[in-house]
Amino acid sequence: MAYKERILMKTFSLVAVLYSLSAFALIPSCCIAAEQPLLQEGKKTVWQRVVSHPGAKLYASPQADGSVVSTPRTFTSFYVYERNGDMVRVGVASNKSDGWLKQSDTTVWPQAITMVFTDPMGRQPVLFFRDHDEIQKVCEAESVREHVAQYVELFSKKARIPDGCPVVAMEPMGEDGRVAEKDFYLLPVMNIDAQFKESGTQLLQVACIDPGIQGGKDGGKAGQEGQNGNGGASAPQRMKTALAFVIDTTISMKPYIDQTLAVVRRIYDELQKSPARDDLAIAVVAFRSNLEKSPGIEYTTKVISDFKNVNQRSELERLLGEVREATASTHAFDEDSYAGVKDAVDKLTWAGYSAKTMLLISDAGPLGAGDPTSKTGLSAEALADYLRTNGIYLTAVHVKTPSGKKDHRYAETAYRALSMMSNGKSSYIPIDAKTPAQGAKQFDSVATSMATVYRKIVEQTAQGTQVEKPKVEESSKEESPEELAKRLAEATGYAMRLQFAGDRKGTTAPQVVSAWIADSDLSLLEANPKDAPVPAVYPAVLLTKSQLSKLRDQVKLIIETAENAFLQDSADFNFYEQLISAAAQMSRDPSQFNQDPNANLAQKGVLLEVLDGLPYKSRILGMQKEDWVNMSTGEQREFIKRLKGLVRRYEEYDSDVAHWEGFGSQNSADWVYRVPLTMLP
Numbered sequence: 076m077a078y079k080e081r082i083l084m085k086t087f088s089l090v091a092v093l094y095s096l097s098a099f100a101l102i103p104s105c106c107i108a109a110e111q112p113l114l115q116e117g118k119k120t121v122w123q124r125v126v127s128h129p130g131a132k133l134y135a136s137p138q139a140d141g142s143v144v145s146t147p148r149t150f151t152s153f154y155v156y157e158r159n160g161d162m163v164r165v166g167v168a169s170n171k172s173d174g175w176l177k178q179s180d181t182t183v184w185p186q187a188i189t190m191v192f193t194d195p196m197g198r199q200p201v202l203f204f205r206d207h208d209e210i211q212k213v214c215e216a217e218s219v220r221e222h223v224a225q226y227v228e229l230f231s232k233k234a235r236i237p238d239g240c241p242v243v244a245m246e247p248m249g250e251d252g253r254v255a256e257k258d259f260y261l262l263p264v265m266n267i268d269a270q271f272k273e274s275g276t277q278l279l280q281v282a283c284i285d286p287g288i289q290g291g292k293d294g295g296k297a298g299q300e301g302q303n304g305n306g307g308a309s310a311p312q313r314m315k316t317a318l319a320f321v322i323d324t325t326i327s328m329k330p331y332i333d334q335t336l337a338v339v340r341r342i343y344d345e346l347q348k349s350p351a352r353d354d355l356a357i358a359v360v361a362f363r364s365n366l367e368k369s370p371g372i373e374y375t376t377k378v379i380s381d382f383k384n385v386n387q388r389s390e391l392e393r394l395l396g397e398v399r400e401a402t403a404s405t406h407a408f409d410e411d412s413y414a415g416v417k418d419a420v421d422k423l424t425w426a427g428y429s430a431k432t433m434l435l436i437s438d439a440g441p442l443g444a445g446d447p448t449s450k451t452g453l454s455a456e457a458l459a460d461y462l463r464t465n466g467i468y469l470t471a472v473h474v475k476t477p478s479g480k481k482d483h484r485y486a487e488t489a490y491r492a493l494s495m496m497s498n499g500k501s502s503y504i505p506i507d508a509k510t511p512a513q514g515a516k517q518f519d520s521v522a523t524s525m526a527t528v529y530r531k532i533v534e535q536t537a538q539g540t541q542v543e544k545p546k547v548e549e550s551s552k553e554e555s556p557e558e559l560a561k562r563l564a565e566a567t568g569y570a571m572r573l574q575f576a577g578d579r580k581g582t583t584a585p586q587v588v589s590a591w592i593a594d595s596d597l598s599l600l601e602a603n604p605k606d607a608p609v610p611a612v613y614p615a616v617l618l619t620k621s622q623l624s625k626l627r628d629q630v631k632l633i634i635e636t637a638e639n640a641f642l643q644d645s646a647d648f649n650f651y652e653q654l655i656s657a658a659a660q661m662s663r664d665p666s667q668f669n670q671d672p673n674a675n676l677a678q679k680g681v682l683l684e685v686l687d688g689l690p691y692k693s694r695i696l697g698m699q700k701e702d703w704v705n706m707s708t709g710e711q712r713e714f715i716k717r718l719k720g721l722v723r724r725y726e727e728y729d730s731d732v733a734h735w736e737g738f739g740s741q742n743s744a745d746w747v748y749r750v751p752l753t754m755l756p
Contacts (some may be wrong), residue, residue, distance in 0.1 A: 110171055112154035115185070123155040124184060126263065131180035133173060137162040144174040148745060150261060151286065152184070152201060155643040166253035176610065180587070182282040188691055190262035190281060190594070190612035191585075192246055193497040195253050196545070197572055200599045201246035202226050203590035205282065208270065209241035210278055210591040214271055214600060218552040223598040244283070244585035246611075250541060252576025254464060259736045259749070260285045260584035262592075262612065275608030276595045281691065283587045289291055314575045315380050315535040316355045317428035318342075318528055321415045322523075323437035324361040325372070329400040330515035331436055335359070335393045338522040341390075345530060346385040351537040355530055356513065358423050359395055362415025364405035365448035371403030375411055376418040376448055382428070383513040406448065408482055409440040413458055414450035416493070420465055429468040429578060430571035432529065434522060438474035438508070439631065441487030441493075444723070445716025450740065454491035454720025460754050461727060462493075466574070468567040469494050470502040470560075472521055474514050499610050502563045504556050510696045521560040528564035532572055545569050614691040616698060617747040620729065625693040630756065634718050691752055724754055 086528040112122040133144040138161040147153075153165035156172040166172035192201065193563040197726065199395045202223065204210035229236065247254055254260060266280035271356050322328070322335055340356055346352045379398055395494045416435060423432055442452035451458065463467050463640060471490035494502040503604035504521055508514025535541075545565035554562070576582070593600075595608035618626065706714070728734075728748050735746040 098256055101293040102369070110156060110166075112166075112169055113158070125155055125163065125165065125176075125181040126184045126284075126705050127151045127153065127176060131176055131753055133165075134162070137164070137175050139177060145654065147176075147751070150738055153181070153721075154224060173255060181262060182284070184263045186264055186690060187267070187616050188264045188594075188614045188752070189617065190264060190279065191497070191615050191751070192254060193610050193613055194368030194570045194611065195248050196496075196570045197422075197498060197500065198596035198611055199223055199227055199269065200230075201250040201592050201611045202597065203246075203281075203585055203587050203592055204240045205207075205241055205590065207278070207591050208281070209561040210593065210682065211268075211344060212241075214278070214593075214599065219600045220598045229440040243590055244587050247577065247582045248573060249560045250576065251580055252568075252578070252582050252583050254571040255577045255580075255582050256574060257578070258322060258581075260586075261541050264614075264690050265589070268315050272599065274600055276597065276600055277591050277690065279594055279612075280589065282589050283585050294475055309491065313354055313487050313577065314430055314533055314572065315428045316430040316533050316571070317358065317381075317425055317432065318355065318418050318424075318526065319360060319423055319433045321360045321362065321412070321419050321435045323363075323410055323412065323415075323439065324370065324593055325363050325401045325405055325410055326403075327438060327476070327478075327511070329398070330511040331438075331518055332395075332398050332400060334515045334519045334520070335436070337394065338459055338519055338526065340392060341387075341523055342387040342526045342530070343385050345527070349530060349534055349673065351530070351534045352385050354533045355539060356384040356428070357391060358419070358640050359391065359398075360419040360423070361398060364400055364407070364410045364442065365450070368406035368448055371401060371407055372401045375488050376414045378418065378422050381424050391545060393576075393632050396652040402566060407442075408479065409486075410437060411450055412437050412439070413443070413449075413453055413455075416458060416469065417461070418449045420461065420467060425465070425467070429575045430529075430533070430568075431465070432525075432567065432571070433462070433467055433469040434472065434525065435469060435490070435493075436472045436474065436518060436522075437486075438476050438479055438514075440490050441480050442664045443489060443716065446711075452719060452723040454717055454724075455489045456717075457494070457720040457724035458752060459493050459495050460724060460751060463497060464731065468496070468571065470525065470567075472504045472506060472518060473608055474508045474518065476508050478510075478515065496567075497610070500566075501609065502567065504559050504563070506556055517556050520557045524560040525564040528561060528568055532568040534566065536572060615749045616751040618728075618750050619747055620735075620743060622659040623725055623728055623748065626755075627722055627729075630725075631723050634715055634722070635648050645740060650674070718756060721754060721756060 112124075115121045115123050120415070127147045127149060129149045130146075131149075132146055135142045135144050136302045139162065150546070153167060153173075153176070154169050155163055155165055157164035158178070159175075161177055162175045163178050163181065164172050164175050165181075202210075204213070213219060216222050226242045227245065229240075230242070231249055236243075261284040262281045263284070264279050264281055268278040271278065320335055320339070322332060324332060338360075338535065342355075346355060358381050360372075361379055362376045363374060366375045367370060368414065380391040381392045412435060418434065442449040444452055444457065453461070459469075473486055473490050479486070491503045493500040494504065504522065506514055506517045508517070545562070545568075556584060561709065592610050592612070596608050597611075599609055727749065731748075735743075735748055737743075737746045
């Protein structure tokens with residue numbers, strides 16, 4: 076048991092760098108500064124903090140007509156030292172105030188968490204309610220669905236909203252599209268009501284802030300978008316769609332290689348007759364496995380062809396026609412499909428395409444995080460996050476052959492996670508291939524069905540036809556692979572259509588000072604409680620470059636220590652309290668942890684106070700000591716593999732210039748990255 080305790084100590088310590096720009100600080104035992112911030116009401120150890128609005132000014136005195144000290148960047152986090160009418164004395168540090176802000180130019184932010192809208196498929200738009208009582212009335216109504224539909228219809232008409240309407244704003248969705256991808260909005264969480272949690276819904280008090288309002292929409296971007304973005308180009312006028320086939324070309328995959336060529340030809344044939352013939356292009360990337368382990372397989376990944384439209388079809392068809400399955404076996408049954416996906420993101424020319432899709436086809440599971448033969452080192456969830464960040468929708472087609480029966484469960488779990496969208500739904504299609512011919516035939520139907528749906532959406536968009544919201548609920552009867560493919564394509568196609576419209580019109584998030592929202596689709600609150608809720612928003616935290624670097628380094632150290640602990644039994648030290656203490660401190664304020672990293676809040680009797688009120692927790696903060704101790708050795712090793720995958724993702728964050736937000740600051744130390752909570756340990 077001793078080695079488990081040691082791993083537990085190191086594992087929980089990594090949470091010391093989880094959250095950035097925290098809204099509260101802990102009082103360190105060594106703090107003897109003359110100035111101290113105000114405590115949160117009802118707390119004994121937690122400081123108050125606020126964040127600044129666009130256009131806020133820092134004054135030298137509590138007189139708003141006094142001299143201006145500075146204009147803080149939007150969303151600067153301040154400690155609160157004093158309140159005087161509409162003015163608050165604030166400071167960026169916990170031992171010194173810097174000046175005064177108008178209280179109306181600030182928002183209280185009790186946690187470091189901000190919410191992000193999920194993909195709009197399968198749910199109603201998020202409604203922003205004026206106050207808590209109004210949203211609670213809707214949640215307790217006999218027909219929640221009818222109330223939600225009534226408000227959605229009201230705001231969709233863009234008519235004048237009646238005075239006293241309980242809903243003050245609605246998430247953009249419809250002909251104006253969803254919030255533009257380049258619009259860095261913020262939904263800081265100020266309060267939470269979990270009374271409907273058993274039904275899968277929590278109520279959140281948020282402040283919707285769009286930093287882009289200050290100084291123009293692009294004034295705060297940290298950098299221009301690179302190869303995988305829009306390259307800083309103006310809004311697209313046509314919905315150009317990119318479809319990349321990522322295919323397994325190892326032994327046994329010849330029928331699927333041949334079928335891919337047949338599908339591509341059929342798509343091009345249809346495009347020849349389409350009014351949107353130039354608006355859909357196809358690319359092909361092949362993958363096998365680790366080349367060093369099996370030199371005879373020729374390559375790990377290979378770009379067969381970059382995107383080609385119908386006018387360039389002959390070149391792609393020729394290149395794809397030359398593809399052969401491997402003549403040598405790979406070192407393991409699982410192949411490096413993650414490398415194929417990653418290279419498809421990085422090496423294909425996605426710039427210029429507003430709708431981006433990928434179709435993965437394999438009869439084997441992936442080489443995952445922690446596998447020394449994996450080219451990427453990424454986990455399924457980390458690679459899924461990479462796809463989402465780049466705006467690419469992936470569908471995984473998993474060919475289940477009799478020879479791979481032992482691998483089916485692992486592969487399905489991995490590919491469901493890889494194709495997971497922000498709304499919690501997977502785009503995963505299993506094919507029961509009792510024979511190669513049967514499997515190839517089903518793959519042909521699946522790929523053709525999806526491509527046909529995408530082509531029709533492109534045509535409708537080009538013709539100005541309104542794309543209707545598809546019904547994405549899972550059928551009560553068992554769906555065929557073709558039916559499932561059509562439903563998934565309609566859902567992702569609809570989401571891409573909304574994103575295209577939002578990017579073209581520059582659609583922004585609602586501007587509200589404070590409101591209440593539900594974190595899942597309210598219209599489904601009264602539905603079958605056995606059904607999983609459809610998330611409407613998901614939690615993320617803001618990390619600076621420095622904090623991301625510290626997080627990466629800390630996780631690396633923990634992995635090394637944990638792996639060493641597996642090799643040798645250690646002295647029986649129980650560090651659980653210290654570890655969870657560090658987690659709690661850093662979920663509130665990383666700077667205070669740096670001042671007193673050995674403080675043990677559990678022994679001080681304040682741990683529960685610190686953890687109380689956190690609306691969402693990372694995986695480790697949600698664990699108990701016994702959860703880790705009761706894990707099998709295999710489960711603990713899988714946990715460590717997940718950490719390895721996160722490290723590789725953090726390295727990708729660091730180099731992702733397009734998605735760092737500077738809020739107008741040219742100093743890269745001030746830039747922040749919106750990291751999903753699922754990407755934290």
